[in-house]
Amino acid sequence: MKIDKERILRRRKHFVDCYTKSIHSNCGVFGIYNHPEAAILTYYGLHALQHRGQEAAGIVTCEYLEDKKKHHFNVHKGTGLVLDVFADELILTEDLKGNSAIGHNRYSTTGASGKRNNIQPFKVNYKDGNLALSHNGNLTNTNYLRNKLSEEGTIFQTTTDSEIILHLIAKSKEKSIEDKLLDAFSQVEGAYSVCILTDEKLIAVRDQYGVRPFVMGSFEDSYIFSSETTALDILNADYIRDVEPGEMIVIDKDAIKNKKPTSIIFKETEKFKHCIFEYIYFSRPDSQIFEEKVDKVRRNIGRNLAIEQPPPDKDNPNDDDEKKVIVINVPDSSNTATLGYFNEAIKTNKNLKHEYGLIRSHYVGRTFIQPGQDNRKLKVKIKFNIVKGVLFNRKVVIVDDSIVRGNTLKLLVELIKKANPKEIHLRITSPPIVSPCYYGMDFPSREELIANQHDGNIEGIRKELDVDSLGYLSLEQLLDAVPYTEKKTDYCTACFSCKYPIAIEDVEHKEKENFED
Numbered sequence: 434m435k436i437d438k439e440r441i442l443r444r445r446k447h448f449v450d451c452y453t454k455s456i457h458s459n460c461g462v463f464g465i466y467n468h469p470e471a472a473i474l475t476y477y478g479l480h481a482l483q484h485r486g487q488e489a490a491g492i493v494t495c496e497y498l499e500d501k502k503k504h505h506f507n508v509h510k511g512t513g514l515v516l517d518v519f520a521d522e523l524i525l526t527e528d529l530k531g532n533s534a535i536g537h538n539r540y541s542t543t544g545a546s547g548k549r550n551n552i553q554p555f556k557v558n559y560k561d562g563n564l565a566l567s568h569n570g571n572l573t574n575t576n577y578l579r580n581k582l583s584e585e586g587t588i589f590q591t592t593t594d595s596e597i598i599l600h601l602i603a604k605s606k607e608k609s610i611e612d613k614l615l616d617a618f619s620q621v622e623g624a625y626s627v628c629i630l631t632d633e634k635l636i637a638v639r640d641q642y643g644v645r646p647f648v649m650g651s652f653e654d655s656y657i658f659s660s661e662t663t664a665l666d667i668l669n670a671d672y673i674r675d676v677e678p679g680e681m682i683v684i685d686k687d688a689i690k691n692k693k694p695t696s697i698i699f700k701e702t703e704k705f706k707h708c709i710f711e712y713i714y715f716s717r718p719d720s721q722i723f724e725e726k727v728d729k730v731r732r733n734i735g736r737n738l739a740i741e742q743p744p745p746d747k748d749n750p751n752d753d754d755e756k757k758v759i760v761i762n763v764p765d766s767s768n769t770a771t772l773g774y775f776n777e778a779i780k781t782n783k784n785l786k787h788e789y790g791l792i793r794s795h796y797v798g799r800t801f802i803q804p805g806q807d808n809r810k811l812k813v814k815i816k817f818n819i820v821k822g823v824l825f826n827r828k829v830v831i832v833d834d835s836i837v838r839g840n841t842l843k844l845l846v847e848l849i850k851k852a853n854p855k856e857i858h859l860r861i862t863s864p865p866i867v868s869p870c871y872y873g874m875d876f877p878s879r880e881e882l883i884a885n886q887h888d889g890n891i892e893g894i895r896k897e898l899d900v901d902s903l904g905y906l907s908l909e910q911l912l913d914a915v916p917y918t919e920k921k922t923d924y925c926t927a928c929f930s931c932k933y934p935i936a937i938e939d940v941e942h943k944e945k946e947n948f949e950d
């Protein structure tokens with residue numbers, strides 16, 4: 434029987450979607466220079482960044498062909514998880530030879546998701562050699578640049594914003610690759626953490642606002658760039674520092690020899706605008722981003738929520754026979770924040786207990802939807818099961834990180850009610866989401882957001898979710914929980930506040946949103 438690999442991968446993507454929120458980080462990027470097993474290390478790096486994009490993955494390596502005395506770029510990419518795309522180890526050991534590599538995990542925010550051409554890294558061969566690029570973020574002047582390049586005769590292979598950067602570099606009249614990049618990045622606006630591979634160099638570039646995280650590390654005699662430190666940890670690599678907002682870092686043979694990469698600050702800004710949602714949900718809790726540990730910040734966020742939205746007490750706080758109120762997490766995304774919430778709440782309310790009332794399946798299988806069956810319900814049931822003995826006849830406090838459309842949470846509440854709890858209280862470690870993201874996160878439309886459907890009326894949302902109480906963290910307390918490690922540190926909060934720190938070109942959006950500058 435002929436195996437339809439594409440169909441299997443589409444199925445796999447569907448299962449992955451069952452396991453993720455309706456907001457998605459668009460990408461994870463990774464790059465390594467000067468290692469004989471560059472492709473294998475990139476594979477592991479992408480593994481550790483899988484949460485940043487599950488739709489497609491790819492690796493490009495740079496190999497020097499002794500017989501031809503020239504560099505050659507090898508590429509392998511496909512739809513699905515890193516495991517799927519590189520299922521055959523010969524891809525890594527035979528096809529992707531070379532001492533430097535860049536990789537990419539994709540969840541599309543621009544460009545048709547199913548289009549194979551849109552899978553990164555992108556690679557071109559131009560007059561000065563080979564060039565490949567991996568991009569995390571979203572450009573905000575895409576239409577302008579695309580039209581300009583098209584008028585100049587550029588033919589686009591993809592429908593993504595990231596390809597524009599490659600064309601700008603390839604078309605630049607500057608002499609050195611560094612100057613070509615500076616020329617290209619002087620023209621783009623928006624959010625970008627980018628790895629660029631050339632025949633001789635690995636280059637990292639980050640936008641001046643530092644919207645998306647980006648770190649530099651070292652492993653043996655190699656340098657690494659990655660979206661998050663988890664990719665360094667999996668390799669036992671050392672974290673050196675963050676790629677600074679507005680910085681370009683160049684790694685070449687001299688940098689390896691002198692142990693000194695070249696750093697160029699090419700754009701400055703008054704305040705950085707790190708994505709605050711990275712701390713709430715997107716980044717892994719075992720990562721360090723924006724120079725702080727995500728676990729620590731997420732606990733702070735939970736702590737502030739407990740102060741602002743405390744759990745209820747028992748009906749009779751002095752009755753030892755009445756069972757304690759239980760605080761549960763929605764695994765895995767709210768695990769850490771729940772600990773912060775519980776540890777703070779127990780200081781003033783001894784009638785609390787932290788419990789595991791929801792169990793998440795990590796082993797996803799196929800679902801066979803029968804006619805008349807509710808697909809969404811099935812998805813939630815596959816993802817979560819309830820621990821009935823824990824939830825029965827208890828006041829239950831559920832801590833979750835955010836509410837987008839509210840569909841999953843509604844089904845989760847329905848599921849929990851099957852265990853006959855006494856009451857259900859929802860506590861959310863972020864403010865209500867009211868606006869889409871233009872800087873690299875895939876949100877549903879404004880109209881689909883539950884907070885907008887109720888005009889921000891929390892009581893209306895509570896009723897729709899059918900819980901006994903609902904408490905969100907305020908923006909003020911969220912901003913109190915995140916670190917300010919140096920004088921320029923500040924955050925983008927646009928999806929909660931509608932205040933967009935970077936202007937976007939789309940006039941329709943400009944009219945709707947409130948831009949800061």
Ligand code: SF4
Pocket residue numbers: 644707708709710711869870871872873874925926927928929
């Ligand atoms: S709009 Fe929200 S998700 Fe997007 S960068 Fe700003 S804080 Fe992050």
